[in-house]
Amino acid sequence: MPMLHGCAFPGCSTFTLSTYCVEHELLVRALKESERAHVAAHDDVAAADAALTADTALIAATPESATT
Numbered sequence: 001m002p003m004l005h006g007c008a009f010p011g012c013s014t015f016t017l018s019t020y021c022v023e024h025e026l027l028v029r030a031l032k033e034s035e036r037a038h039v040a041a042h043d044d045v046a047a048a049d050a051a052l053t054a055d056t057a058l059i060a061a062t063p064e065s066a067t068t
């Protein structure tokens with residue numbers, strides 16, 4: 001059985017099975033996404049374009065999940 005433990009986010013005491021609780025999992029993920037986009041914009045605009053194209057291709061490949 002997996003053990004519940006406190007969310008790794010500072011100041012959060014929500015118990016979770018993963019590193020962060022659902023709320024902070026989404027928050028951390030969003031932060032990483034924006035960080036990556038920020039770095040890509042400075043580093044190489046083409047890389048950001050490629051990432052966007054890949055995301056669009058992924059959405060196009062799964063129309064069921066995109067419509068909900």
Ligand SMILES: [Zn+2]
Pocket residue numbers: 007008009012013014020021022023024025
């Ligand atoms: Zn949390």
